[in-house]
Amino acid sequence: xxxxxxxxxxxxxxxxxxxxxxxxxxxxxxxxxxxxxxxxxxxxxxxxxxxxxxxxxxxxxxxxxxxx
Numbered sequence: 001x002x003x004x005x006x007x008x009x010x011x012x013x014x015x016x017x018x019x020x021x022x023x024x025x026x027x028x029x030x031x032x033x034x035x036x037x038x039x040x041x042x043x044x045x046x047x048x049x050x051x052x053x054x055x056x057x058x059x060x061x062x063x064x065x066x067x068x
Contacts, residue, residue: 017033019054021041021051023051025049
């Protein structure tokens, strides 16, 4: 697991949303869990490629994502 920006890591009790992204260059799938809504993200593998948004876990799994 790769965690970016640990200084902005959400505090306990903050609702975290899970989203799924895809990189067309390296064909990676990346899940991002964040308290804020993201409009765009860069691939952590390629480091310069824009990721394509696939959906949030609510719509993909048909239920809410819960931080365990």
